[in-house]
Amino acid sequence: MGAAGSRAPAPLVAVDGLRKRFGATVALDGVSFAVGPGEIFGLLGPNGAGKSTTLAIMAGLVRPDAGDVHVGGHSISRERQQAQRLLGVVPQGLAIYEEYTAWQNLNYFAALRGIDKPRRRRQIGEILAITGLTEVAHRKVAGFSGGMKRRLNIGIGLLGDPKVLLLDEPTVGIDPQSRRHILDSVRRLAQGGMAVVYTTHYMEEVEYLCSRVAIIDRGRIIAHGPIDEVRALAGDAVVLRLPSPQGFMDDPGRLAALRRALPLPVEATAGELRVVLPEGSRQAPEVIGTLQRHGVALDGMRLESPNLETVFLALTGKALRDGTETGKGDVE
Amino acid sequence: MSAARQVGAIAVHHLHRVLRGGAPVWLVVIPLALIYVLGVTMHGFFAAEYAPPEPYRVLVAPAQGAQDAGERAAAVAQRAVTIVEHVSHAREYFSASLAAAEQARRAVLDRTADVAVIVSDEEPQLTIVAPPESIAAASLAHHLRRFLAASGSEQSGLEQSGLEQSGSEQGFPPSGAAGREIQAAAGTAAPAGTAAPAESMAAGAGTNTPWSGAGAFEYFSIAITVMFMTFAAHSAMTYSAQDRKTGAYLRIRSMGVSRGTYLAGGVVSAAAIGTAFALTMAVVTGALFRVDWGDPVAWFLMTVTGAASIAALSFCIMAVLPANPKTVESAGGTIYTLLAFLGGSTVPLNIMPDWFARLFAWLPNRRMLDAFLAIAQGASVQAVSGDLAALAGIAAALLAAGWAVLAVARKEGV
Numbered sequence: 001m002g003a004a005g006s007r008a009p010a011p012l013v014a015v016d017g018l019r020k021r022f023g024a025t026v027a028l029d030g031v032s033f034a035v036g037p038g039e040i041f042g043l044l045g046p047n048g049a050g051k052s053t054t055l056a057i058m059a060g061l062v063r064p065d066a067g068d069v070h071v072g073g074h075s076i077s078r079e080r081q082q083a084q085r086l087l088g089v090v091p092q093g094l095a096i097y098e099e100y101t102a103w104q105n106l107n108y109f110a111a112l113r114g115i116d117k118p119r120r121r122r123q124i125g126e127i128l129a130i131t132g133l134t135e136v137a138h139r140k141v142a143g144f145s146g147g148m149k150r151r152l153n154i155g156i157g158l159l160g161d162p163k164v165l166l167l168d169e170p171t172v173g174i175d176p177q178s179r180r181h182i183l184d185s186v187r188r189l190a191q192g193g194m195a196v197v198y199t200t201h202y203m204e205e206v207e208y209l210c211s212r213v214a215i216i217d218r219g220r221i222i223a224h225g226p227i228d229e230v231r232a233l234a235g236d237a238v239v240l241r242l243p244s245p246q247g248f249m250d251d252p253g254r255l256a257a258l259r260r261a262l263p264l265p266v267e268a269t270a271g272e273l274r275v276v277l278p279e280g281s282r283q284a285p286e287v288i289g290t291l292q293r294h295g296v297a298l299d300g301m302r303l304e305s306p307n308l309e310t311v312f313l314a315l316t317g318k319a320l321r322d323g324t325e326t327g328k329g330d331v332e
Numbered sequence: 333m334s335a336a337r338q339v340g341a342i343a344v345h346h347l348h349r350v351l352r353g354g355a356p357v358w359l360v361v362i363p364l365a366l367i368y369v370l371g372v373t374m375h376g377f378f379a380a381e382y383a384p385p386e387p388y389r390v391l392v393a394p395a396q397g398a399q400d401a402g403e404r405a406a407a408v409a410q411r412a413v414t415i416v417e418h419v420s421h422a423r424e425y426f427s428a429s430l431a432a433a434e435q436a437r438r439a440v441l442d443r444t445a446d447v448a449v450i451v452s453d454e455e456p457q458l459t460i461v462a463p464p465e466s467i468a469a470a471s472l473a474h475h476l477r478r479f480l481a482a483s484g485s486e487q488s489g490l491e492q493s494g495l496e497q498s499g500s501e502q503g504f505p506p507s508g509a510a511g512r513e514i515q516a517a518a519g520t521a522a523p524a525g526t527a528a529p530a531e532s533m534a535a536g537a538g539t540n541t542p543w544s545g546a547g548a549f550e551y552f553s554i555a556i557t558v559m560f561m562t563f564a565a566h567s568a569m570t571y572s573a574q575d576r577k578t579g580a581y582l583r584i585r586s587m588g589v590s591r592g593t594y595l596a597g598g599v600v601s602a603a604a605i606g607t608a609f610a611l612t613m614a615v616v617t618g619a620l621f622r623v624d625w626g627d628p629v630a631w632f633l634m635t636v637t638g639a640a641s642i643a644a645l646s647f648c649i650m651a652v653l654p655a656n657p658k659t660v661e662s663a664g665g666t667i668y669t670l671l672a673f674l675g676g677s678t679v680p681l682n683i684m685p686d687w688f689a690r691l692f693a694w695l696p697n698r699r700m701l702d703a704f705l706a707i708a709q710g711a712s713v714q715a716v717s718g719d720l721a722a723l724a725g726i727a728a729a730l731l732a733a734g735w736a737v738l739a740v741a742r743k744e745g746v
């Protein structure tokens with residue numbers, strides 16, 4: 001796979017060889033990518049993979065041990081203020097004041113950003129329209145739904161007309177309707193020429209939004225490039241999915257025995273059991289036989305085409321959503 | 333946007349949040365209720381408010397040597413008459429008359445007078461002679477302080493006078509009951525109540541400590557105000573901790589606000605809310621309890637410096653603790669409640685043992701209490717300059733300590 005920046009001749013953001021260590025923990029180990037204008041770049045990985053640390057360094061909040069980030073040509077290490085002027089940051093947490101109205105929240109952050117009053121009024125109006133909060137602009141945020149709060153959280157990141165928007169898991173814990181509204185808004189922003197870096201562990205969001213993606217695990221980018229190319233890394237692999245096989249979720253002993261018997265990535269979550277078949281469906285009969293011998297009921301079983309989650313599972317042996325270790329490590 | 337404007341925006345924002353958080357109720361109603369209850373119930377513990385069954389017998393005398401002929405002697409005699417008239421005005425407490433100096437001293441020794449006031453034209457100008465532990469002397473000292481503070485420049489140069497303890501004995505038996513003198517000095521640099529509290533206490537209860545001349549409502553208005561200034565300032569700092577918890581801090585930082593600017597905004601807001609609270613209390617207690625807070629300039633400087641020292645302490649607490657607003661809030665509440673007790677805000681210092689008052693005299697809230705009491709009793713800016721310098725030093729040291737703690741933490745993250 002080629003360098004991420006090769007498709008964007010004049011990237012707005014260039015991340016180059018970031019390394020960061022917190023005590024004995026290596027948070028980032030040589031992370032590099034670039035994002036051009038109008039592009040939505042997905043940073044995909046499980047919790048603790050290094051996504052938020054990458055974004056924190058890009059936003060100028062954490063100093064890297066090595067490497068640098070350039071935003072619009074300005075080094076975040078040496079020209080932080082110039083770089084930050086081009087950035088809009090949407091943190092993972094709800095960085096808003098619930099005792100204030102939406103308008104008051106936007107006004108406060110706009111003042112800190114140094115936007116003068118006439119421009120501030122115009123921008124706040126625009127952002128309220130983009131986020132669909134115009135009608136409730138003067139209501140206290142405490143009374144907002146989770147989705148409305150998330151939209152306001154994003155809206156604040158749009159203050160100051162940033163050229164680059166950093167979104168850190170912006171759709172966590174919200175209803176599907178609000179999620180769709182947010183995703184569509186992000187698309188529209190990119191269509192206006194904004195470069196967007198979007199971190200999530202929801203692969204379906206990345207597939208919906210992003211033209212290019214990087215998969216990060218334990219501080220390292222294990223795959224990146226256009227989505228189709230990354231997806232192709234799964235090769236012929238398919239995923240065998242079994243919804244909530246009885247007994248397995250409550251019995252670690254039975255799951256361990258199955259993992260020993262199946263030399264394949266196996267992921268168990270609260271909802272289902274997933275087995276990656278790297279050589280495709282031709283491996284299915286053998287796997288099904290093994291499952292039956294271990295007493296797994298096959299009701300609701302289905303085979304699924306490879307997607308980004310399959311790639312991640314195949315490459316790391318872990319689930320994207322919760323980082324559950326699988327049997328792959330046990331057998332290798 | 334300039335850093336100063338960012339500091340202002342952050343400070344105003346925190347202030348706004350404190351005010352919206354119900355502070356006007358808990359920061360006014362509760363302290364006033366406490367002042368009222370304590371003022372009423374602790375009334376009997378304050379010498380200045382003790383009404384004797386019979387008025388104290390006071391003899392006012394020109395000093396020996398000043399009785400000679402000449403303009404100076406005439407001025408001293410006139411001053412003595414003025415003091416007699418003034419003291420006699422409070423008929424409920426004092427009955428005053430003129431006497432010769434030696435006669436007045438002898439009368440105190442013979443217990444035919446409770447207190448003698450010796451007037452001279454040299455510094456110190458007034459000397460109170462009384463037996464040890466004399467409540468009459470404490471009461472008279474309080475009364476005279478008020479008189480001196482209220483005197484204009486035309487009144488024989490008493491405008492800047494205050495009371496100091498001489499520590500000398502005046503012929504009282506050496507059986508451990510040393511006599512004492514309280515003197516009024518014109519134009520001295522360290523007037524009423526500004527001696528180090530430890531020294532004041534060493535001279536015995538009811539002597540020239542800042543609290544010895546205060547009434548119950550005056551004492552508790554000041555003490556409870558100091559106590560709640562700490563709570564008010566800390567409430568603003570708690571919002572800084574909340575920002576660190578929610579991610580608002582990171583968002584603000586990502587908008588080009590430096591760490592120092594953000595923290596300065598928090599400290600300024602804490603100091604501002606402390607000052608605003610003190611101003612409110614000064615006005616309200618003045619109206620409700622007739623508390624005179626003294627020289628407005630000295631009061632203002634002490635309020636701002638004291639609030640800054642408290643804000644710095646809150647900053648330090650926030651820096652040391654994890655970025656959890658509930659932890660910061662509860663830790664601050666515990667620390668400031670303890671400081672209020674040790675610093676004489678909840679239990680008056682005149683009923684605590686000497687060692688207690690001496691041991692905790694260095695606490696910032698205690699410094700504020702002493703200085704506010706002294707100002708209320710007539711001390712000028714110059715008189716409390718030592719306290720102002722000490723509090724400014726404490727504020728600087730605590731800010732530096734908090735900053736150092738955060739710098740260490742920064743190495744591990746943001």
